[in-house]
Amino acid sequence: AQSVSQHNHHVILSEAASLELGCNYSYGGTVNLFWYVQYPGQHLQLLLKYFSGDPLVKGIKGFEAEFIKSKFSFNLRKPSVQWSDTAEYFCAVNNAGNMLTFGGGTRLMVKP
Amino acid sequence: SAVISQKPSRDICQRGTSLTIQCQVDSQVTMMFWYRQQPGQSLTLIATANQGSEATYESGFVIDKFPISRPNLTFSTLTVSNMSPEDSSIYLCSVGSSGADTQYFGPGTRLTVL
Numbered sequence: 001a002q003s004v005s006q007h008n009h010h011v012i013l014s015e016a017a018s019l020e021l022g023c024n025y026s027y028g029g030t031v032n033l034f035w036y037v038q039y040p041g042q043h044l045q046l047l048l049k050y051f052s053g054d055p056l057v058k059g060i061k062g063f064e065a066e067f068i069k070s071k072f073s074f075n076l077r078k079p080s081v082q083w084s085d086t087a088e089y090f091c092a093v094n095n096a097g098n099m100l101t102f103g104g105g106t107r108l109m110v111k112p
Numbered sequence: 113s114a115v116i117s118q119k120p121s122r123d124i125c126q127r128g129t130s131l132t133i134q135c136q137v138d139s140q141v142t143m144m145f146w147y148r149q150q151p152g153q154s155l156t157l158i159a160t161a162n163q164g165s166e167a168t169y170e171s172g173f174v175i176d177k178f179p180i181s182r183p184n185l186t187f188s189t190l191t192v193s194n195m196s197p198e199d200s201s202i203y204l205c206s207v208g209s210s211g212a213d214t215q216y217f218g219p220g221t222r223l224t225v226l
Binding site for chain 2: 036
């Protein structure tokens with residue numbers, strides 16, 4: 001069975017700091033990769049996704065993620081965070097015929 | 113992406129009772145799913161709601177505890193039966209065009225069982 005691990009459970013940054021959230025998955029075949037975000041009091045929203053092609057994908061609000069197949073990783077990045085990025089971030093993976101498997105989530109707090 | 117609504121948005125229930133959660137989508141979708149997000153934890157898939165047939169449950173979830181209906185391509189219900197405090201969670205429905213496609217999530221139903 002596939003699994004997804006997010007290394008950081010809680011991250012605290014100051015505004016304008018750079019962000020990188022780690023995500024690793026365990027599955028040897030073709031995968032689709034996702035980052036979802038849940039802002040306080042709001043529902044889960046898709047931030048970005050990777051299905052194929054350019055391994056560097058850009059999402060909404062200046063986020064990007066890089067798929068490194070050899071490392072089974074799909075880390076999320078943002079060069080300069082804002083207070084409004086305070087949220088919980090979930091990495092998720094599925095493969096053909098399987099359902100989404102979520103990582104444990106990372107709570108990001110950005111201090112103004 | 114589809115617009116997904118859930119009812120109720122939250123509820124407080126007594127132990128031993130049951131609650132039915134509704135999920136409505138503004139367009140026809142092939143796949144509908146139900147997830148649980150326990151306090152402080154990530155999302156876990158409960159089951160896939162299949163239109164016109166029984167839901168497909170993931171390991172650890174059974175139909176007697178979480179009966180699911182899907183009468184058409186825009187609507188599904190999840191019932192949490194004979195509730196206990198351990199069932200206190202956020203329950204979310206999601207939709208997609210296939211199992212491997214992007215899934216979009218509803219706002220969730222926050223359930224507290226006393």
